Amino acid sequence: MVAMFLHVLAHDVKNRVIQREFVRSGETVSRHFNIVLLVVLRLYEELIKRPVPVTSNCNDQRWKCFENCLGALDGTYIKVNVPAGDRPTFRTCKGEIATNVLGVCDTKGDFVYVLAGWEGSAADSRILRDALSRENGLQVPKGYYYLCDAGYPNAEGFLAPYRGQWYHLQEWRGTANAPTNAKEYFNMKHSSARNVIERAFGVLKGRWAILRGKSYYPLQVQCRTILACALLHNLINREMTYCEDVDDEDEGDSTYATTTASEDIQYIETTNEWSQWHDDLAESMFTEWQLRNA
Secondary structure, three states: OHHHHHHHHHHOOOHHHHHHHHOOOHHHHHHHHHHHHHHHHHOHHHHOOOOOOOOOOOOOOOOOOOOOEEEEEEEEEEEOOOOHHHHHHHEOOOOOEEEEEEEEEOOOOOEEEEEEEEEOOOOHHHHHHHHHHOOOOOOOEOOOEEEOOOOOOOEOOEEOOOOOOOOOHHHHOOHHHOOOOHHHHHHHHHHHHHHHHHHHHHHHHHHOHHHOOOOOOOHHHHHHHHHHHHHHHHHHHHHOOOOOOOOOOOOOOOHHHHOOHHHEOOOOOOOHHHHHHHHHHHHHHHHHHHHHOO
């Protein structure tokens, strides 16, 4: 039963292929797939990762500048099967019928939150607002934050790069392209750290072919499957410690997890205080870098 389920996820094969390989009826294959899918989802609390904030003594060069950061977030498109009447709203800018999936991961690339089901045409910031407003949605305690790209507002709990500056890592290659001011340096370090969510999405889709091909499942089943794949991604990272982004480094203090719901960020709000903190962080990072390279 489990083998059939994993075979479908890993190879994106149709029901009739599983019938032939496992010598089971189509009804049995479908029933067993859904049984195992629901069992995996029941393991949510066991398999979802609780993020650990970056500490002041962090040794990871990508993250040490971002004290109290919990990880990074972004959206990714995964193809889905929807009724003809819903296709216009699920159509992405590239013309694919897909759901815009919000993924949030910790600094190691394990998923701490996944929200699937939004239309492919939905804006990333709108999906994030929905995630914060849900009863069991994304929790971001005050005083902590996630890195996000410029598609999201630079607001409390969500640290975005500076617009109008170089950002992508390839733009900084070569000594001639070294940062010349605080905003450029901040964007370079931000891009290096935030890349963890891009790698997590890449590994996730690389492991599970069902997330790469055209879906033939109903939308609800496909959304459940996306979450199940993320949970299994975490399980593999936990058990297979030789993976590139998984190590035995001290995970630090997770006392932030004791905060109450009233202390969580409930909505996205840009403030002068957050913008000033953003600027102060960039200046301190750049000054420290200049002193090290003086």
